[in-house]
Amino acid sequence: MVREIQFRLNGKDVSVICDPLKRLLDVLREDLGMVGTKEACGEGECGACSVLRDGAIVTTCMIPMGAVQGCEITTIEGLRETERGKCLIEAFADGGAVQCGFCIPGMVIAAESLLASNPHPTNEQIRHGISGNLCRCTGYDLIVDSIRLASERGNGLW
Amino acid sequence: MYDFKTLYEASSVEDALRLRKDHPKALVLAGGSDILIKLRGEEISGCELISIYALDELRGVCLEEDGSLLIRPLTSFSDITMHPLIKQCVPVLGEAVDQIGGPQIRNIGTIGGNICNGVTSADSASTLKAYDAVLELASFEGIRILPYAEFNLGPGKVDLRPGELLTGIRIPRESWEHTYGEYIKYAMRRAMDIATLGCSVNVRLTADKQRIDRLRIAFGVAAPTPVRGRTAEAAAIGHALDAALLDIVGEGSLADVMPRTSWRASKEFRLHLVQELARRATIAAIGKAGGTIND
Ligand code: FES
Ligand code: FES
Numbered sequence: 001m002v003r004e005i006q007f008r009l010n011g012k013d014v015s016v017i018c019d020p021l022k023r024l025l026d027v028l029r030e031d032l033g034m035v036g037t038k039e040a041c042g043e044g045e046c047g048a049c050s051v052l053r054d055g056a057i058v059t060t061c062m063i064p065m066g067a068v069q070g071c072e073i074t075t076i077e078g079l080r081e082t083e084r085g086k087c088l089i090e091a092f093a094d095g096g097a098v099q100c101g102f103c104i105p106g107m108v109i110a111a112e113s114l115l116a117s118n119p120h121p122t123n124e125q126i127r128h129g130i131s132g133n134l135c136r137c138t139g140y141d142l143i144v145d146s147i148r149l150a151s152e153r154g155n156g157l158w
Numbered sequence: 159m160y161d162f163k164t165l166y167e168a169s170s171v172e173d174a175l176r177l178r179k180d181h182p183k184a185l186v187l188a189g190g191s192d193i194l195i196k197l198r199g200e201e202i203s204g205c206e207l208i209s210i211y212a213l214d215e216l217r218g219v220c221l222e223e224d225g226s227l228l229i230r231p232l233t234s235f236s237d238i239t240m241h242p243l244i245k246q247c248v249p250v251l252g253e254a255v256d257q258i259g260g261p262q263i264r265n266i267g268t269i270g271g272n273i274c275n276g277v278t279s280a281d282s283a284s285t286l287k288a289y290d291a292v293l294e295l296a297s298f299e300g301i302r303i304l305p306y307a308e309f310n311l312g313p314g315k316v317d318l319r320p321g322e323l324l325t326g327i328r329i330p331r332e333s334w335e336h337t338y339g340e341y342i343k344y345a346m347r348r349a350m351d352i353a354t355l356g357c358s359v360n361v362r363l364t365a366d367k368q369r370i371d372r373l374r375i376a377f378g379v380a381a382p383t384p385v386r387g388r389t390a391e392a393a394a395i396g397h398a399l400d401a402a403l404l405d406i407v408g409e410g411s412l413a414d415v416m417p418r419t420s421w422r423a424s425k426e427f428r429l430h431l432v433q434e435l436a437r438r439a440t441i442a443a444i445g446k447a448g449g450t451i452n453d
Contacts, residue, residue, distance in 0.1 A: 001164070001165060019165075020165060020167060020209070021165055021194070021197070021207075023194065042195075042198065043195045043198075043199070044195060044259075044262070044263060044266075045350060047260065047262060050262055053265070056234075056236065056265040057261050057262050057265060058262050058265050058266050059262040059263070059266070061194075061195075062189075062194055062195065062262075062263075062266055063194075063266065064187070064194055064209070064211070066165075066167055066209050066211060066212070067189070067209075067211040067212075069212065110261065113261065114261075128349075129261065131260045131261065131348070131349030131350065132259065132260020132261045132262040132263065132349065132350065133260070
């Protein structure tokens with residue numbers, strides 16, 4: 001069974017014809033070419049596939065397309081065009097937060113989601129904010145530092 | 159794509175009830191988090207599905223005329239934590255569901271899904287049990303009101319009859335008023351882990367704040383289903399706030415639990431946790447209620 005599903009992706013209206021049980025992750029990567037959203041565990045454990053749905057961070061490997069109808073989705077491709085996204089990405093680069101990079105799109109989305117509700121988080125709050133994202137390379141410290149760096153530099157952005 | 163027969167997407171509660179009636183064996187898809195993964199992992203197959211994710215009327219929290227707090231089943235965990243009425247009436251419920259998974263899962267998972275899965279580890283379950291929550295189960299025949307205490311029939315099994323849909327979770331005014339609670343989740347990791355043991359306690363003190371007027375306690379993962387510690391509750395009524403009370407609650411709780419050994423923890427360790435978490439949660443709940451424990 002397929003049907004048309006309409007939603008907003010990074011500020012633009014899109015419409016796809018697909019099975020309502022198809023994962024948002026697959027539609028983003030395969031049908032819409034948004035490969036910044038990564039698949040790692042495929043079962044909601046790692047956060048690599050995170051995007052914002054109506055401003056709230058979600059793992060797209062757990063979201064059926066039917067639950068996306070009418071929603072506003074922001075992926076890393078959308079976020080990186082914004083001032084907040086640029087600030088985060090520069091802070092991650094300057095802070096040395098990136099090793100293999102596979103977890104980073106999800107981490108940046110998690111950082112955006114955190115700063116949007118709490119522009120000046122403590123280290124503890126940062127760790128809580130990225131607690132749904134796994135990184136196999138960095139040991140997290142430099143990621144936490146970079147998010148703090150972004151929050152300092154981006155004063156007023158969030 | 160997946161091995162399922164058909165997906166029916168409900169467009170209204172009435173539509174969902176009709177679908178439930180016509181397809182009594184179909185699984186209900188709420189947030190999607192569990193079922194989508196089980197389908198891909200081929201843990202469930204060949205089934206019919208009814209999706210209710212589009213039913214916005216089943217989302218939200220409100221206070222009814224008689225003071226009952228009504229939580230709609232599709233409300234996400236994070237919406238529960240942030241909701242002003244939850245913060246006002248049962249803050250402990252918001253704190254409990256804030257310990258589920260990570261931020262992503264709390265934005266996807268729903269409280270109704272958590273309850274209807276019927277697992278003993280559900281972080282919302284012990285607090286709802288301890289607050290004597292009442293479920294509204296709708297079907298084409300009408301509405302059945304069932305105390306949540308009677309809902310769990312066994313591990314993963316709940317008293318949801320063919321054709322029924324959970325449409326509301328109520329906490330009566332008498333149950334939340336002047337009542338303060340604490341939930342403690344003991345897990346191996348702070349995030350993305352299910353509880354080794356969960357304990358939810360709430361107390362209402364006498365007007366002079368010297369004695370227990372009512373104490374309720376419930377556990378997750380201490381038995382095949384979430385359970386109330388009725389023995390400890392009965393013994394605590396009218397008790398002074400002292401060390402003996404903590405012994406009564408801790409040791410009394412052992413009477414109603416029957417944990418098992420799993421790879422996460424042994425039965426013995428869980429029995430230890432039952433007592434220890436019961437004491438700690440009681441101390442915290444009394445503190446929130448403005449009482450002090452005298453030794
Ligand atoms: S790929 Fe979605 S959470 Fe890991
Ligand atoms: S940088 Fe490699 S997984 Fe995070």
